[in-house]
Amino acid sequence: MPPIDAHCHASPLWYEPVEVLLFQMDRGGVEKAVLTQLLGQFHNDYQQECVKRFPTRLASVGAVDPQALDAPQQVRKWAGRGMVGLRLRPDARSPAGDPFAIWRAAADAGLAISCAGPTALFLSEGFAELAAAFPHMPFILEHLGGWVRPDCDRSDASWQAILALARLANVSMKIAALGQLAPRPISQRLPEAPPILDDAEGARLIQALDAFGAARLLWGSDFPVVSSREGYGNALAWTRALFADRPPAEADAIFRGNAQRIFFGDRP
Template identity: 50%
Template sequence: MRPQATMIVDSHAHVSPCWYEPVETLLHHMDRHGVETAVLTQMIGQVDNGYQQDCVSRYGERFLSVVWVDAQAPEAGATVERLAYAGAAGVRLRPGACLPDGTLPDVWRAAQQCGLPVSCVGSAEAFAAPAFAGLLAALPEITVVLEHLGGSSAPVDTDEALALRQAVFSLARLPNVMLKLPGMGELMPRSPTALRDGEPFGGRSHPLVEQALVAFGARRLMWGSDFPVVSAREGYGNALKFAMQSLAGQPAQALDDIFCRNALRVFRER
């Protein structure tokens, strides 16, 4: 019998009363597939984080809230501090760079001062930029989690694209950097015979999963469904199932880290 994670935490899900799906829809999928907790990751551009905060208030430990702020607003740093005081588990930011004088941008400085982890959304090109590596090196005390396996938000089929992903993985040299592992449907095209033989990806897993594990280790990966966007790919339950299958050879401790402990350690136990 293959090892299983003892508890499942979804590190990357979106909810909204006006776009995507409300939290009750996510709860249905979580309950159906044995997911105990989800990190609600605010949509890009949504500066009103009230709904996520309300979800945390209503459902207790089922949810954690990673907020979004307008990084260009004059009061951005103060907003991060206010949201941290109100109970935010983290802040979602795009990749940045130190200012010309070497100081940190306000939102990154505020995240550091508040001890907030950063869920970082961007392209592989942005993650691989030397200026971003410099910013990360200047923030050794906070955890920065790169979303979508470091910008692998679509299947790639060229040597150049794969090399770019490898450049992102070189950030593993910085101990405060982690990766979110998505469902396989985000990384691979569906097999033409998927509906006939029940093997959506032809029985394969993406080599980037193994490469990420080698580069970062199980203690710096965390699974995230990307709900409800995942519903247009393999679906919520399959995003969990096939991610686990791709790591079936790993020991139980590694699975617990990737599918539970790492997300709780970063976003709840900060």
């Protein structure tokens, strides 16, 4: 089955418009994609417009300002317009009397949470308590739990702590932005075959699979940022190569099934 890209971005004002994403998807044989709102942006009209134009190919994970007094109402509004997920940092809290109001609104609307931020936030007691408070709401950690971010403490202890988050049954992980772990060596000639992710870093994906299980990993391209690193095609090819020796059912879940279930549901 063709893959679903669980993490990508499109905008007419920053990055690239959706038509460029669709070109890369078609070129790579990717059938569907989950548009993920840019951090700090809360106008979800463009993403919803894209979903309306391409309903069989796109889903929208939007964003709402958690500090806005009407944040819960905004969540309900966008969910009513077809938004299937909400992008939030683990430390997002609502003002006034209920700090979890925005999280509660997302849970009531049946949304999945695309969780952005540094690893330190995911490893805090607050995040574990948050996930436990909403056990039926999916929390999907972006970018290997922040491991690919340059501000991550890339110690073995930190990585093991990320893997330990698998104890939270409603927490999943996106495999995206692997190119941040494999910068192009400028002084070397590129190989004629597609470049392969460093073995040590590639092994982390197998460790993530062993910890979370295939039902809680989702592949994403991180388009269009990926275009300044390994490129869309390599983002897919590298990850596929790493899981090539695993049972086909596991790869089907990682590259398609989980994103279909969480973000598209019964939509064809």
